[in-house]
Amino acid sequence: MPELPEVETIRCGLAPLIVGQQIERVVVRTPSLRWPIPSKLSRVLRGQAVLAIERRAKYLVFRLPNGNVIMHLGMSGQLRLRRGYEPPGRHDHVDIFFKNGNCLRFRDPRRFGSILWSPTDPLAHPLIVKSGPEPLSTALHGLYLYGRSRGRRVSVKQFIMDQRVVSGIGNIYANEALFAARIHPVTPAGRLSLRRYQHLVAAIKKTLRKAIAAGGTTTRDFHDESGQAGYFQLKLQVYGRGNKPCFVCGATVRQIRNGQRSTFYCPRCQR
DNA sequence: AATCGCGCCTGACGGC
DNA sequence: TGCCGTCAGGCGCGAT
DSSP states (O other): OOOHHHHHHHHHHHHHTTTBBEEEEEEEEEEEEESSSTTHHHHHHHHOOOEEEEETTTTEEEEEEEEEEEEEEETTOOEEEEEEEOOOTTTEEEEEETTTSSEEEOOOOOOOEEEEESSSSGGEEEEEEEOOOOOTTTOOHHHHHHHHTOOSSSSSHHHHTTTSSSSOOOOOHHHHHHHTTOOOTSSBGGGGGGGHHHHHHHHHHHHHHHHHHTTTTHHHHHHHHTTTOOOOOGGGTTTOTTBOOOOOTBBBBBEEETTTTTEETTTTTTT
């Protein structure tokens, strides 16, 4: 499930290969994603050159002279760039053919992803404008989370997964960052001290940076733009490790449900 | 305003 | 073998 590090990995891999390239044509086979792909997408993209690829939260933004493509990979979205033609599979929903002979293919078995068109400022798009600060920017700091959390009774894990509070953190990295910060995931957000939020922010940044450096986390669904799986999975401390021994203290990692999400933590390390 | 739970969607997997 | 239920989960939305 692509979270910020996976989307960033895709962006970095894709940028040198398609920035500056001109789009020849676009084939939309399945318009019914999370939201319908705009019927004009093929028309507006034809002949345009990609000026830049940016990332905001978990969204990819393709800058073009006449507007912007906003893409979200949802749970199972993949992007692959390959040379020449390959017959599309059942879940290969969109092809973007470039004049240099490459094809960017969007594949998404669960179709929770989305591809939208924004003729104006994409950062002002309703889906993006409410996103919280980028976790790796200076806008995310301990005092910010502390302030936003006052009076909040939701668990700290749900709190940091709220994209309006801070963007880009999904279930995997929420679990990992809370482990790194030694904070129990179910602690009410409003009950944590400023000092503990400072530790948490440091842990979030460190966890995300390491994941980006490693090229994202391998899951069933994630592949980067070349189809390569990430290899951060080897380093996951708690996610997916229910009933296994904590790498730090040996206690049994617990798996619970919190806010309808699988939650993993070490009952001895995290308080 | 904050919180809760639903629904979208498919594939993997376990049980019978 | 095959069928069925459950789980995985990002995120907007409606209800409370």
